[in-house]
Amino acid sequence: MTETRKLRVRVDPQVCVGNAMCEAIAANTFRINDNRQSEAVNPDGDSIDNILEAAENCPVSAIVVEDAETGERLFP
Secondary structure, three states, X not given: OOOOOOEEEEEOOOOOOXXXXXXXXXXXXXXXXXXXXXXXXXXXXXXXXXXXXXXXXXXXXXXXXXXOOXXXXXXX
């Protein structure tokens, strides 16, 4: 996977339980909002590897990562 790929990252608020694992792994991409849930604030904030690691470590699989240009789903 190339680092120049643009990502679309989103967190499903119906699924997120706010454990902040994503924020710990990719702090420039995710933040905990006022509802104590994660949200994607900058899809270019961290390396693709870190963003995918954050998504993989979400205990409830609330994070969706897609290629912004092709729509290819990278996770889950």
